[in-house]
Amino acid sequence: MNSKTVKQLTPGPAGALECALDRPDGEPRGVAVICHPHPQQGGTMDNKVVQTLARAFLQLGYRTVRFNFRGVAASEGAWDEGQGEIDDALAVIAAHRDPALPLALAGFSFGGYVASQAAARLPDDAKVERLVLVGPSTQKQKVAPVPEETLVIHGESDDIVPLSATLDWARPQSLPVVVIPGVGHFFHGQLALLKNLVVRSWHR
Template sequence: MNAQTERRLIDGPVGAIECAIDRPTDELHRETPRGVAVVAHPHPLFGGTMDNKVAQTLARALVLLGYETVRFNFRGVGATAGTHDEGRGESDDLLAVVAALRRPGLPLVLGGFSFGAYVTTLAAARLSGAEAAERLVLVGPSTQRATPAPVPADTLVIHGEQDDVVPLSATLDWARPQQLPVIVMPGVGHFFHGQLTQLRQLIVRSWH
């Protein structure tokens, strides 16, 4: 993401997981971040990597909010071992990243874009009690081909009105039974082309 990004390999369920870590630079959170955030990227079979622009934008917003932020490559992407597993193994990968890099006593935030948002819900559902995430951020969540797990009421969900990959209607159908609010960005497609700055600002403004 920038010159200060630390790239690291950690041990995962099927071998190495490639991670990129960005830390807050503001004086308040430089020494002790507000928490640790883990960001998951879009579908690897369609070119998704941790360097995807929307995933980076999500990470950037969380760094601005004071979180030490970790992006990682799902299995079979970059230097991460293994092969694509349709979300099951990927949620194992995400939990391995959490176990390796979360900081004791600090809150955990989980975020993801598209397929990564779907995987984030699966992983979050497996964390409970003191291990549970403080908040989830789902951008353009994949809600059509597979159903995400139910999420907490304060989950931040952002979707483009003109998403041509995951129809807004599919995400509303998933959110409706949970009475889960969805923030809609008017006129915006799946990859938020030309709207990444606005997306980053929206995440920052929507935080509590």
């Protein structure tokens, strides 16, 4: 993401997982783990939306951890239909979280599904401070119910995950969804707005 990004391998359930770590200036206020889009559709930790989320968390003072799911780039293993990928996220969380600091968890598209499921599986004494789901894959995957303070952002013109699918998922939870008018799945031309929405939501 920048010249200070540190790459390292973290042990995972199907082999080593490639991670990219960024530290804020000064002492971190928390740790943020960010999950990338669908591995079989070109998703990696270097996706622009994923990097935008990492920049938002860095600005907020979090130490950020992006990682490649099993079978992507330098991560070992093979695609596991979305189940093993949740285990990957839990392994990265376990390896990189600091018990003394809050944990934030974020995901884009398929990564939003993984983040929701990983958050739901954390023990009660180790829950996330907050979830951020961007264009979560609510149509093809079973996105878990999420805490009421979860930030969900979706493009009005998303042609990969219809906005209606995310509203159908959010409605039974009475969960607000931030809709960006005229924006598609990959937030082309609106990444700065996406970053600002995350930062502003934390300040509120």
